Amino acid sequence: VFVRSQHNYYEYDGFTLGTYCRIVVSSKKGSKSLAEIMFDEMDRIYKKYNLNDENSFLSKINTSKDWVDLDEETFVLLDAAVKFSEITSGAFDPALGNLIELWGFNKIAEHSPETVPSKFDIAETLKKSGVRNVELDRNTRRIRLLNGVKLDLGGIAKGYALDRAYQIAKEIDPECTGFVEAGGDIRILGPKFGSRPWVVGVKDPRKADSVVTYLYLTEGAVATSGDYERYFILDNVRYHHILSPETGYPAQGAQSATVVAKDAVTADALSTAAFVMAKDWEYVVLEYPKFGGSVLIITEDGSVCRSPSMRVYEQAK
Ligand code: ADP
Ligand code: MG
Numbered sequence: 001v002f003v004r005s006q007h008n009y010y011e012y013d014g015f016t017l018g019t020y021c022r023i024v025v026s027s028k029k030g031s032k033s034l035a036e037i038m039f040d041e042m043d044r045i046y047k048k049y050n051l052n053d054e055n056s057f058l059s060k061i062n063t064s065k066d067w068v069d070l071d072e073e074t075f076v077l078l079d080a081a082v083k084f085s086e087i088t089s090g091a092f093d094p095a096l097g098n099l100i101e102l103w104g105f106n107k108i109a110e111h112s113p114e115t116v117p118s119k120f121d122i123a124e125t126l127k128k129s130g131v132r133n134v135e136l137d138r139n140t141r142r143i144r145l146l147n148g149v150k151l152d153l154g155g156i157a158k159g160y161a162l163d164r165a166y167q168i169a170k171e172i173d174p175e176c177t178g179f180v181e182a183g184g185d186i187r188i189l190g191p192k193f194g195s196r197p198w199v200v201g202v203k204d205p206r207k208a209d210s211v212v213t214y215l216y217l218t219e220g221a222v223a224t225s226g227d228y229e230r231y232f233i234l235d236n237v238r239y240h241h242i243l244s245p246e247t248g249y250p251a252q253g254a255q256s257a258t259v260v261a262k263d264a265v266t267a268d269a270l271s272t273a274a275f276v277m278a279k280d281w282e283y284v285v286l287e288y289p290k291f292g293g294s295v296l297i298i299t300e301d302g303s304v305c306r307s308p309s310m311r312v313y314e315q316a317k
């Protein structure tokens, strides 16, 4: 996903959350300083939940065998992650850390593994995976991980960071407009020039620089999960980083799933889940709007299917 038309806006480009991040903002309170504050907030979240840093808070949770006290934002984020897992019938699963490590997809964006784990290793690692091994005590706001399971928030943390960037910007200047983007996921701050929609292209997963459709957004968020950013091909099979919690293998059925929602956490979590459940695309496009997101799926044969409500965003205003 990419965005066109950003004239007269301050543009800040940075690297955080393991990906490229772009902030395009216009504020009477100072566009440049606002962009920097937003970036720092996203980077704070990245560092807190970065699994490549053994000292991050999420790594601490993962290595503890006992109950861990959660701060307010981590509790809210994990509570949301568990709820998205429930409403998507387990397609979104925040506790696949061991599987993702086994496949090697936890490395930085540019790096891809080139080997397929053995069936035996996948079966063994599946036993140490899955949200059923997560105990979240909502009264005491503590978490305990069972059977060596590890959390991986790669399917939702980017959305959370985008929402935090949005919130911190709006606290400083409720009238600021623009958008913030990380690795193709986007949170809109407000309409371009105060009235015009931002135009978001949904990439063709198999044709570089080609777009399948455009989304016209003045608010809310959009996220895409695809098999074309982090993957490797071996013996004509494409292995990518979005795993089926049932099989432990990369989920089959889609090239990409795009979700428009009111906030980026919802868009992020639902796009990952929609990708996983894409074989049931008829169910997904009709039912996911009840969870708060309009869905557009490009299935493995390249056909496009969408929620009826997605058409609203595809009409130029
Ligand atoms: P992207 O990071 O490319 O935007 P996603 O939002 O779909 O794509 O997140 C993919 C990441 O989510 C993976 O790299 C991994 O960390 C994690 N993940 C993989 N499979 C699942 C799943 N079934 N449920 C939740 N998170 C997953
Ligand atoms: Mg996601």
Ligand code: MG
Binding pocket: 155, 158, 185, 223, 224, 225, 268, 271
């Ligand atoms: Mg995403």
